[in-house]
Amino acid sequence: QKEVEQDPGPLSVPEGAIVSLNCTYSNSAFQYFMWYRQYSRKGPELLMYTYSSGNKEDGRFTAQVDKSSKYISLFIRDSQPSDSATYLCALGGNNDMRFGAGTRLTVKP
Amino acid sequence: DAGITQSPRHKVTETGTPVTLRCHQTENHRYMYWYRQDPGHGLRLIHYSYGVKDTDKGEVSDGYSVSRSKTEDFLLTLESATSSQTSVYFCAIRTSGPSYEQYFGPGTRLTVT
Numbered sequence: 001q002k003e004v005e006q007d008p009g010p011l012s013v014p015e016g017a018i019v020s021l022n023c024t025y026s027n028s029a030f031q032y033f034m035w036y037r038q039y040s041r042k043g044p045e046l047l048m049y050t051y052s053s054g055n056k057e058d059g060r061f062t063a064q065v066d067k068s069s070k071y072i073s074l075f076i077r078d079s080q081p082s083d084s085a086t087y088l089c090a091l092g093g094n095n096d097m098r099f100g101a102g103t104r105l106t107v108k109p
Numbered sequence: 110d111a112g113i114t115q116s117p118r119h120k121v122t123e124t125g126t127p128v129t130l131r132c133h134q135t136e137n138h139r140y141m142y143w144y145r146q147d148p149g150h151g152l153r154l155i156h157y158s159y160g161v162k163d164t165d166k167g168e169v170s171d172g173y174s175v176s177r178s179k180t181e182d183f184l185l186t187l188e189s190a191t192s193s194q195t196s197v198y199f200c201a202i203r204t205s206g207p208s209y210e211q212y213f214g215p216g217t218r219l220t221v222t
Contacts, residue, residue, distance in 0.1 A: 008149070032209040043199055043213035044152070051208070088151060092209030101151040 003027050006089055006100030015109050019076040023089035023100045026070065030091035030098075033065050035074045038086045038102065047087075048074065079107045112136045113214035115200050121220045128187040130217050132200030134180075140203035141183040142211065143167075143175060145196040152199065158183055190221045 006023045013019055021035075032051045036044035048063040050056045056063045064073040072091075076083055084107050089100040112135035122128050132141060143155040144167075154167030156175040164175050172194060174186045187194055200214040 004151075006151075034210065036213075041216075041218075043215050046210060046212060049208070049210055090152075090209075090211075097154070097209055097211065099152040101149055 004089065004091060004098045004100045007103055008101055010104040010106060012106045012108060013079055015079060015081060015107055017079050017107070019079050019083070019105060019107075021074040021076075021087050021089075021103050021105070023072050023091075024070055025072070025091055025098075027091075027093075027098075028067075028070065029096075030093040032092040033063065033072050034090040034092070035061075035063055036088040036090060036099075037083075038088060040085075044088055081107050081109050083107050113200060113202060113212065115198075115214040115217050117217060118215065119218045121222060122190050123222055124191060125189050128190050128219065130185045130198055130200075130219070132183045132185070132214060134183075134202050136202070137180055138202040138204065139180075141177065142201040142203070143173075143183065143185045144199045144201065145169065145194075146199060146216075147196050155185065155198075187219075190219075192221050195219060195221045 004025045035048040037047045038044045050063050053065050053067045060077045062075040086102040086104045088102045091098050114133045116131045140159055142157040144152040146152050153169045155169055155173050156167055158164045158177040176184045198217045201211040203211050
């Protein structure tokens, strides 16, 4: 079993839809939770960062962490074609960091 | 933009040859990382550095070595390249403080034939 599981998709939604991206993890030592966005042939770009259970909102993006269930989510409201990218979850703790394999999202106009 | 550059951006090399990739940062960050990214595996840590001449192995370090003689430069060497090392290589830095936020460079696409 991988330490971090992420559905690779691909996920295709119409413009304006609410998108839900998820990761599960097995190691309770992870304390920091991040979401990265990666456009094709580019480096990952940090989108959201949190270190506690609950929700964190930034514009159209909401990161949700449930430590008891070892489950993290990223919600994108009013999705735009420019949101089309691969989204990676990342978890850190004890000087270690692990990434999910990424979910490829396409938002169709 | 975390001021990270990588060189070369693309390279094709033959099996058995040594290859060195360079990561350069302009903001004096202590921690630097090398990852490889492959389909289905996400990003996997190869080596990291926590200061000049201070390095440690990551998850997939076999066949790779690193050096950091200056704060701004972190070199990754494939001692004898193999086809399994065909990948996209990313360098990252970590900002100061207790957080784990990492910022990535643009990547190097390496093909070993």
